[in-house]
Amino acid sequence: MNKKGQEIMIWVLIAIGLTAIVLGMYAAVVTPAQTDNANTETLATPVAMDEQRKGSESAKVTIVEYSDFQCPACQYYYNMTKQLERERGDQVQFIFRHFPLQSHQHARTAAIAAEAAGRQGRFWEMHDMLFERQEEWSKSDDARQFLTGYATLIGLDVGKFVGDAQLPELDERIDSDIAEGTKQQIQGTPTFYLNGRVVQFRSYEELQQLVDAELNK
Structure with a gap:
């Protein structure tokens, strides 16, 4: 192989390597957490009446999500669960459980904001706002100014929100x-x-199939 051919081959290999890295990063962002240990396959703690829930308590399907408001993958999957809510809201009950990761600087602050909104009956409105505007508040030095602004936008008593x-x-x-x-x-x-069983899905279509399988039992 001549020198020019060698140079072309090097650039091809570099391009392949970069593509693999990008695809790997994409998969890491959009894939739900892996749960290889058998102990995680079933939900140990039953859903309690005072949990953050949306939908009919008599729904045949209940989805419990452990989530982090600053997590990019959670934001990606939020779009799927939101679509499911729009299309199957009368058949599915959604339960939100906090699991803010220590690696996310503002995740716990956002979780507290959602709970504070919940004390005024607006947990899910703040939940949606946090995911839809994640890019905005998650990259700020002080997320609290944005969270207070969101409280105003969703109609909260801001003084009570800050106190709560x-x-x-x-x-x-x-x-x-x-x-x-x-x-x-x-x-x-x-x-x-x-x-009550752990599930993984990569697309809205896969989520629909999982829900349909339960509805058809």
Whole structure:
């Protein structure tokens, strides 16, 4: 092979290597947390009445999600669960459990904001706002200014919101979810349980198939 051919081959190999890296990074972002340990395959803690829930309590399908508001993969999967809510909201109940990762600087602050909004009956509105505007607040030096702004946008009493965010019981609730997730040996977010069994899916179509399988039982 002449020198020019060698140079072309080198650039081809570099291009292949870069493509592999990009695909690997994409898979890491959009794939839910792996749950290889058998102890994580079933949900150990039943859904309680005081959990953050949306949908009919009599729904045939219940999806429990351990999630982190600053997690890019969680934001990606939020779009799927939101679509499922729009299309199957009368058939599926959604349960949100906090699992903020220590590697995400503002994740716990966002979780507290969602719980503070919940004290005014607006948990899910703040939940949606945090995921839809994740790019905005997650990269700021101080996320709190954005969170207060979101409180205004979703119609909260901002003074009460700020005060409630200081309540120790909000931290306790988040810590309780983390403890349960740790007991499940959850390694990352998001982790989904559908009717008590851990599930993984890469597309909305796969999620639909999982839900349909339960509805058709």
